[in-house]
Amino acid sequence: MRFRTLSVIFLAVPALLGQPQPSNFLPAAADTATATQLASPIAPPGKQDLSPEMRGDIFMARKMYREAAETYQQMPASMPVTWNKVGIAYHQMSQLNLARKFYERSVKLNPEYAEAINNLGTVAYAQKNYRRATNYYKKALVYAPASASMHSNLGTAYFARKKYELAAASYQAALNLDPNVFENRGSQGTVLQERSVEERAKFHYELAKLYGKSGQMDRAMQYLRKALEEGLTERNKIAADEAFQALRDNPEFQALLKTEFRAL
Numbered sequence: 001m002r003f004r005t006l007s008v009i010f011l012a013v014p015a016l017l018g019q020p021q022p023s024n025f026l027p028a029a030a031d032t033a034t035a036t037q038l039a040s041p042i043a044p045p046g047k048q049d050l051s052p053e054m055r056g057d058i059f060m061a062r063k064m065y066r067e068a069a070e071t072y073q074q075m076p077a078s079m080p081v082t083w084n085k086v087g088i089a090y091h092q093m094s095q096l097n098l099a100r101k102f103y104e105r106s107v108k109l110n111p112e113y114a115e116a117i118n119n120l121g122t123v124a125y126a127q128k129n130y131r132r133a134t135n136y137y138k139k140a141l142v143y144a145p146a147s148a149s150m151h152s153n154l155g156t157a158y159f160a161r162k163k164y165e166l167a168a169a170s171y172q173a174a175l176n177l178d179p180n181v182f183e184n185r186g187s188q189g190t191v192l193q194e195r196s197v198e199e200r201a202k203f204h205y206e207l208a209k210l211y212g213k214s215g216q217m218d219r220a221m222q223y224l225r226k227a228l229e230e231g232l233t234e235r236n237k238i239a240a241d242e243a244f245q246a247l248r249d250n251p252e253f254q255a256l257l258k259t260e261f262r263a264l
Contacts, residue, residue, distance in 0.1 A: 051075075056085060065092045080110040084190055087119060091192065096123050114144035115190040121153060122192040130160040133194075148178035149193040156194045159203060168206055175210055182207060183219075201230035212243035220244065221253065229261045 050058075052074035059068035069089035075082040087102030100123045106116035121136030137154040144150055155170030174181045184193075197203040208223035220243070228235060238244060238257060247253040 053081075053085070056089070060089065060092075063092075065089045069093075078109065080106040080113045080116060081190060082106075083109070084113070084116040084119065087116070088190070088192065091119070091122070096126055099123055112143045114140040114142075114147065114150065117143070118147075118150050118153060119192045121157070122194055125153075125157060125160070125194050125196075128160075130157050133157040134161070146177060147191065148174040148181040149184075149191050151177065152181055153192075153194045156197060159197055159199075159206075164202075164206070168210070171206065171210055172213075175214055179214070179216065201227045201232040202234075204230065205232055205234065209241065209243035212241075212245075212247065215246070217247060217250075220247065221256065225256060228256065228259070231261075 052071050056068045056071040056075075059065070059071055066089070069086050072082060072085045072089060075085075083102045083106040087099045087106065090096075090102065091099035100120060103116045103120045103123065107113055107120070110116075117136055118140040121133045121140065124130075124136060125133035134154065134157040137150055137157055140150050141147065141154065151170050151174035155167045155174060158164075158167035158170060171182075178184075204223045205227040208220045208227060211217070211223060212220035224238070224244075235257070239248065244253065
């Protein structure tokens with residue numbers, strides 16, 4: 001079974017099951033102007049005082065992806081962000097080949113456009129080409145080393161390849177940059193964040209350890225519970241794990257370790 005989640009940051013960790021779909025990606029942070037517009041009552045998409053980009057973002061928020069793709073194409077053709085956003089709209093419709101086409105068009109306009117390079121990685125990941133996805137994410141990070149979402153994506157690609165130490169290092173880098181990187185949700189933006197993994201229990205256990213090491217004990221407990229509910233096989237190692245040292249005397253933590261869960 002595959003655990004899936006996608007953020008548009010058009011970029012952490014929901015729980016859908018099935019084959020990897022582009023809808024597992026979430027857009028990361030929306031542009032400030034767009035975020036302000038979306039925070040207020042949504043204006044009719046046809047209003048003339050809204051730019052094509054803002055109208056497209058509103059369509060994306062409404063999950064009207066085809067309308068968003070058509071609206072984004074009214075933006076200047078010379079702007080890399082235009083074709084990246086068009087790609088994201090098609091990505092959310094599971095039209096991966098079209099999405100890749102527009103991401104590539106975006107990168108052709110700007111070979112250092114990290115967001116579109118990252119999004120090419122999400123296409124490769126959805127097609128289970130994890131090595132290629134890894135390469136795209138590493139390339140994107142050359143141009144955007146402070147992107148928590150891209151570090152998270154790289155970690156997920158390593159995780160899919162069972163390179164758990166490299167995955168943990170990438171996840172830690174993401175968490176250092178943004179303490180909420182695995183909790184963020186969104187529907188607008190320019191960066192896709194992959195949230196789909198096959199080994200759900202192990203994935204959630206790794207997140208629990210990351211949160212434990214960073215002192216976010218509530219989240220550590222939250223993800224530890226998820227891991228146990230999903231059939232974690234390493235539960236005998238939990239009490240001795242240094243990541244949970246601060247929780248060892250916590251009655252809730254002790255009770256959690258004694259609880260028998262029926263695997264989901």
